[in-house]
Amino acid sequence: MSRSADRLKVVLNHLNGSHGNVGASFTSAQSVSLHHHPQTFRYTLDTDILTPEQRLSYEENGFILIRNLVSPEDIEKFRKAFEEICKREVKVPGLVVMRDVSIAKSEFVEGEKAVTKLQDFQEVPGLFRFCTLPQILKYVECFTGPNIMAMHTMLINKPPDTGKKTSRHPMHQDLHYFAFRPADQIVCAWTAMEKVHRQNGCLVVLPGSHKGTLQEHDYPEWEGGINKMYHGIRNYDPNHSRVHLEMEKGDTVFFHPLLIHGSGMNQTEGFRKAISCHYASADCYYIDVKGTTQENISNEVKDLVFRKYGVDSLSFQETWALRGRLVHGERTSL
Numbered sequence: 175m176s177r178s179a180d181r182l183k184v185v186l187n188h189l190n191g192s193h194g195n196v197g198a199s200f201t202s203a204q205s206v207s208l209h210h211h212p213q214t215f216r217y218t219l220d221t222d223i224l225t226p227e228q229r230l231s232y233e234e235n236g237f238i239l240i241r242n243l244v245s246p247e248d249i250e251k252f253r254k255a256f257e258e259i260c261k262r263e264v265k266v267p268g269l270v271v272m273r274d275v276s277i278a279k280s281e282f283v284e285g286e287k288a289v290t291k292l293q294d295f296q297e298v299p300g301l302f303r304f305c306t307l308p309q310i311l312k313y314v315e316c317f318t319g320p321n322i323m324a325m326h327t328m329l330i331n332k333p334p335d336t337g338k339k340t341s342r343h344p345m346h347q348d349l350h351y352f353a354f355r356p357a358d359q360i361v362c363a364w365t366a367m368e369k370v371h372r373q374n375g376c377l378v379v380l381p382g383s384h385k386g387t388l389q390e391h392d393y394p395e396w397e398g399g400i401n402k403m404y405h406g407i408r409n410y411d412p413n414h415s416r417v418h419l420e421m422e423k424g425d426t427v428f429f430h431p432l433l434i435h436g437s438g439m440n441q442t443e444g445f446r447k448a449i450s451c452h453y454a455s456a457d458c459y460y461i462d463v464k465g466t467t468q469e470n471i472s473n474e475v476k477d478l479v480f481r482k483y484g485v486d487s488l489s490f491q492e493t494w495a496l497r498g499r500l501v502h503g504e505r506t507s508l
């Protein structure tokens with residue numbers, strides 16, 4: 175039996191005990207059956223990487239936070255690569271440079287101060303290296319298994335709010351944007367490139383919301399403006415417990431694509447930076463979102479592709495197939 179299965183036994187014993195099931199210790203038959211019936215765990219695989227506590231926590235909450243996973247040296251390199259992109263006006267294939275709507279609509283702002291987000295940096299080696307870091311992939315494998323695709327990449331440079339609250343990211347589920355399934359074999363790794371806290375707009379998550387289904391998303395009814403494609407869930411339960419994920423530089427959160435999350439206003443003078451990658455098992459499959467709640471975003475993405483590349487023949491699924499890059503194992507399906 176693996177070390178993690180042993181420790182899992184200890185945790186489960188403890189949970190049993192706390193429910194007044196005194197003396198109910200695990201026999202080896204029970205633990206063996208646990209081990210051989212992975213349906214006990216819906217969201218995680220038995221890999222010896224996650225501690226039993228971490229595994230149960232992801233199952234229950236839909237996220238785990240790993241402290242100090244990416245070195246300051248690596249983060250400095252990503253920061254430099256980002257600055258270079260903001261400075262030189264090079265065209266990188268597929269890269270989307272996004273400006274905060276309130277800044278774009280005011281006076282011209284130069285360089286990195288104008289950029290709120292880079293999307294799809296799979297062709298920028300100095301940034302894409304983030305997605306291949308072994309210490310990250312080691313965790314990713316616990317959710318996706320060994321065939322791993324990096325499907326979506328972002329560097330978020332959340333600007334100081336201009337007063338219009340446009341630096342907020344509304345509460346959403348990332349699965350809304352994805353044309354592949356199953357959801358349980360998709361995971362996001364999000365690494366803080368500096369200290370993130372409530373003041374500069376850390377991630378806000380609704381623990382356990384990953385157990386629900388994909389909700390309808392649309393533009394929130396906010397007065398000060400809303401960034402392109404920043405869809406949100408209109409009617410999430412305002413009484414659901416919220417957790418503000420305050421993180422230090424290099425800390426990394428792994429979260430499920432159905433986890434409801436967003437980020438608050440940046441009320442500081444600095445640009446709050448984070449780098450992220452959404453991974454999926456290469457064994458996932460594409461779906462057609464026609465007739466589903468995802469039709470609105472798929473139409474926006476197709477419009478964007480048409481405006482940027484003059485191509486109107488690509489399906490939403492195909493835009494994902496073009497972005498995806500194998501980072502471990504075999505490209506079996508996606």
Ligand SMILES: CCCCCCCCCC(=O)SCCNC(=O)CCNC(=O)[C@H](O)C(C)(C)COP(=O)(O)OP(=O)(O)OC[C@H]1O[C@@H](n2cnc3c(N)ncnc32)[C@H](O)[C@@H]1OP(=O)(O)O
Nearest residue numbers: 270271272273274275278279348351400401402403404478
């Ligand atoms: C793609 C799938 C993503 C999957 C993500 C998984 C989870 C991720 C969750 C998200 O992050 S969702 C948000 C993702 N957002 C995007 O992908 C937005 C992509 N970016 C764009 O479409 C363009 O950058 C944008 C249309 C916003 C601006 O493009 P341009 O290069 O044409 O900018 P330009 O500066 O010329 O401005 C053109 C017009 O757009 C306006 N604009 C600029 N930035 C904007 C902005 N951020 N939001 C809304 N409008 C914006 C700008 O003010 C101007 O308006 P007017 O025509 O009224 O003058």
Ligand SMILES: Nc1ncnc2c1ncn2[C@@H]1O[C@H](COP(=O)(O)OP(=O)(O)OP(=O)(O)O)[C@@H](O)[C@H]1O
Nearest residue numbers: 342343344345372375378394406435436437438439
């Ligand atoms: N009306 C709303 N509809 C949907 N999402 C919202 C709404 N208002 C805020 N949010 C989202 O809720 C999350 C928390 O936002 P908020 O601005 O309250 O930040 P906060 O970190 O809680 O800050 P504060 O400490 O000032 O309350 C963010 O994801 C934000 O975009």
Ligand SMILES: O=C(O)CCC(=O)C(=O)O
Nearest residue numbers: 330343348435436437448
């Ligand atoms: O504010 C952030 O850094 C994260 C935003 C987010 O959740 C997203 O882009 O999907």
Ligand SMILES: [Fe+2]
Nearest residue numbers: 346347348435
């Ligand atoms: Fe998100």
Ligand SMILES: [Mg+2]
Nearest residue numbers: 378416438439
């Ligand atoms: Mg708040």
